[in-house]
Amino acid sequence: MMQAMAFFNALEDHINKNLAFVAYRKPDENVIKAFLQKDKQSYTTTDFSESGFVFSDFCGTKSLLIPEANSEVISTEYKSEKPATETSEYIPEITNTEAQKQHEALVAKGIAEIKSGSMKKVVLARKEQNPTQLSVLSIFKNVLENYPKAFCYIWSHPESGIWIGATPETLVKVERNRFKTMALAGTQAFKGTIDEAAWTPKEVEEQQIVSDEIVQKLKDFKVAAGEINLSDPYTVKAGNLLHIRTDISGVLDNDNLSNLLESLHPTPAVCGFPRENAKEFILKNEHSDREFYSGFLGEINLKQEVKRNSNRRNQENQAYASISKQSQIFVNLRCMKLTEGKAEIFIGGGITADSNPAAEWEETVNKSYTIKSVLVN
Numbered sequence: 001m002m003q004a005m006a007f008f009n010a011l012e013d014h015i016n017k018n019l020a021f022v023a024y025r026k027p028d029e030n031v032i033k034a035f036l037q038k039d040k041q042s043y044t045t046t047d048f049s050e051s052g053f054v055f056s057d058f059c060g061t062k063s064l065l066i067p068e069a070n071s072e073v074i075s076t077e078y079k080s081e082k083p084a085t086e087t088s089e090y091i092p093e094i095t096n097t098e099a100q101k102q103h104e105a106l107v108a109k110g111i112a113e114i115k116s117g118s119m120k121k122v123v124l125a126r127k128e129q130n131p132t133q134l135s136v137l138s139i140f141k142n143v144l145e146n147y148p149k150a151f152c153y154i155w156s157h158p159e160s161g162i163w164i165g166a167t168p169e170t171l172v173k174v175e176r177n178r179f180k181t182m183a184l185a186g187t188q189a190f191k192g193t194i195d196e197a198a199w200t201p202k203e204v205e206e207q208q209i210v211s212d213e214i215v216q217k218l219k220d221f222k223v224a225a226g227e228i229n230l231s232d233p234y235t236v237k238a239g240n241l242l243h244i245r246t247d248i249s250g251v252l253d254n255d256n257l258s259n260l261l262e263s264l265h266p267t268p269a270v271c272g273f274p275r276e277n278a279k280e281f282i283l284k285n286e287h288s289d290r291e292f293y294s295g296f297l298g299e300i301n302l303k304q305e306v307k308r309n310s311n312r313r314n315q316e317n318q319a320y321a322s323i324s325k326q327s328q329i330f331v332n333l334r335c336m337k338l339t340e341g342k343a344e345i346f347i348g349g350g351i352t353a354d355s356n357p358a359a360e361w362e363e364t365v366n367k368s369y370t371i372k373s374v375l376v377n
């Protein structure tokens with residue numbers, strides 16, 4: 001473990017040398033870890049068999065990789081520098097800009113397509129440009145500060161540019177032969193209560209589509225060996241937003257990570273249902289290229305020491321510690337791409353037959369707040 005100052009200096013040095021790196025902190029953890037690539041080569045993966053950190057686009061055409069074997073791996077303990085700034089206040093921004101008209105027209109087109117019967121749900125996104133005076137590392141520090149429960153990251157690579165995000169959504173976690181995933185959908189602004197939050201039938205249906213389809217895809221691809229376990233849907237908080245979540249887990253039939261990712265990505269939480277029709281609609285009608293937004297990112301095939309018993313009094317149990325491979329991959333949401341003085345924020349929301357274009361616009365505005373707050377101070 002390094003001192004925080006040395007850790008951030010090492011990231012700065014990599015930015016200046018235009019060398020690829022990723023730094024991240026997992027949900028509810030206090031260690032920030034980084035893979036600093038040592039050479040200028042651009043690595044990609046097609047079969048997800050390497051060990052390292054992967055960064056994949058929405059389309060599934062590019063999976064950049066920072067291989068563990070070609071990196072220096074460093075970590076530091078995160079210590080908060082200021083009191084938590086997460087606010088529960090939300091002030092809706094009802095404006096009538098071109099962006100709003102454009103997004104509402106896109107949503108209306110999506111609703112019409114759904115009503116014509118070719119799909120049940122489609123997730124439609126937009127991009128927003130925001131100026132920022134902060135350095136990328138200051139923005140990353142703000143993200144770490146504001147989102148202790150999210151997967152917070154900064155990814156810098158000559159082929160993708162710099163991306164920063166704080167995502168609430170796990171695509172999949174694999175440990176030995178067990179996997180865990182989640183169905184996350186439905187959005188409302190947090191107004192002080194989590195447990196008593198009420199959901200409309202539209203939001204419940206939207207999330208149910210995600211949950212059903214994840215289970216179906218796991219079965220279609222025959223990646224689950226037996227029964228797939230589902231929790232009851234429950235409300236979770238992410239920044240100033242609430243979502244509905246179902247936890248899904250099971251045992252894998254084999255250790256083919258590529259197959260598992262193909263079965264899951266893109267889920268109807270970021271694409272729609274049926275997948276192919278929704279994807280086609282998105283690629284044809286959205287006004288900007290999603291690039292790596294709503295793609296996925298995370299550790300693949302990292303060796304992990306598994307302790308059978310963490311009871312310190314039971315020292316002899318340490319002898320049973322064993323090594324296993326672990327992958328932990330997140331959906332790239334609540335993220336931005338950074339270029340000189342400018343942050344491009346990507347935000348989307350799920351559309352069903354019952355959606356209302358104005359309410360969908362407002363939902364993207366709510367989501368933009370969760371990430372925009374890190375661009376100042």
Ligand SMILES: C=C(O[C@@H]1C=C(C(=O)O)C=C[C@H]1O)C(=O)O
Binds near residue numbers: 186243367
């Ligand atoms: C697409 C996004 O979020 C996804 C869509 C949600 C929704 O439609 O309500 C909720 C959570 C995420 O699964 C985004 O944040 O851009």
